[in-house]
Amino acid sequence: MYLDRELDQILLDDLQEHISLCENCMAFLKTMEKTIALSRAYYHKKCGRVPKSVSEHMFYHLRIIYKKRKI
Amino acid sequence: MEQIHTKALALLKENELVERAKKHDHAAFEELVKRNQAKIYNLGLKLLGNKEDAADLLQETFINAYYALPKFEGKSAFSTWLYRIATNNAFMKMRKKKIPLVRFESEKNDSEQPTGSFNIPDWSNDPRAHLKNEELRMLIERSIDALPGKYRTIFVLHDIEGFSTEEISKMLNLSVPAVKSRVHRSRVFLRDRLSQYFRTGFKQGVNL
Numbered sequence A: 001m002y003l004d005r006e007l008d009q010i011l012l013d014d015l016q017e018h019i020s021l022c023e024n025c026m027a028f029l030k031t032m033e034k035t036i037a038l039s040r041a042y043y044h045k046k047c048g049r050v051p052k053s054v055s056e057h058m059f060y061h062l063r064i065i066y067k068k069r070k071i
Numbered sequence B: 001m002e003q004i005h006t007k008a009l010a011l012l013k014e015n016e017l018v019e020r021a022k023k024h025d026h027a028a029f030e031e032l033v034k035r036n037q038a039k040i041y042n043l044g045l046k047l048l049g050n051k052e053d054a055a056d057l058l059q060e061t062f063i064n065a066y067y068a069l070p071k072f073e074g075k076s077a078f079s080t081w082l083y084r085i086a087t088n089n090a091f092m093k094m095r096k097k098k099i100p101l102v103r104f105e106s107e108k109n110d111s112e113q114p115t116g117s118f119n120i121p122d123w124s125n126d127p128r129a130h131l132k133n134e135e136l137r138m139l140i141e142r143s144i145d146a147l148p149g150k151y152r153t154i155f156v157l158h159d160i161e162g163f164s165t166e167e168i169s170k171m172l173n174l175s176v177p178a179v180k181s182r183v184h185r186s187r188v189f190l191r192d193r194l195s196q197y198f199r200t201g202f203k204q205g206v207n208l
Helices: A009-021 A023-046 A052-070 B014-022 B026-048 B051-071 B078-096 B134-146 B149-160 B165-172 B176-200
Strands: none
Touching (some): A023 B149, A023 B176, B014 B026, B026 B149, B051 B078, B078 B149, B078 B165, B149 B176, B165 B176
16 A cells, blocks of 8 residues: 555655665565566566457457347 | 448547447447457456467457447446456456466465565666566566466556556455455565565576
């Protein structure tokens, strides 16, 4: 919740103060942020456009379904 | 219904296309497919990990959406509704492949408490630069694969796709606290797996 800034402002301020003084919490938080950033980068690299053949195959099947529904 | 040119369909808003598609305007439905196919295909890649399953998921999702369209009430964005169909289809595929949906392989890494101090190496500001390290890329891939299916799904929807916990709770029929808890546990699980890298880097060797 802290990472997502979803906490009440007073609690957020208290936590920020604690984290600035606590080496373990600071390290934990940094590694959590890095985990999310690395995961985003990993997925960004993995994703891309839909291959043309995949898209065409899907539209082909959809059109068969349209025809079946008309019958 | 008055037929309009495909190019004109591209200018219509999503809700206008949905209304036309509900009245059996196939061109309007196909415009919705074109606008959303990359999102669903990429969601498939993220949840199922390979191109073949992502292609199947894409096709099944839009076929399901076509049949279910009369029930779509427009309470959420069309794309959010598609994500709901797609995640249900992904869960079915995971079940078929015997991928655990909710149970972690090992609970030992699930501590919600900080697990000690880390010597964080000097990280580049650009995480993409780190992914040039093939070993790290593989570690991330294996770590994500090790997440139970429902946790991976919630992590992807929240931290990668940017959906709010409220949106995910509606999408997956879970309570908001359950979604928050699963987001947190997924992050801790992945972070504990990656902590080997955080601590030592790969030059000193990482035991996967």
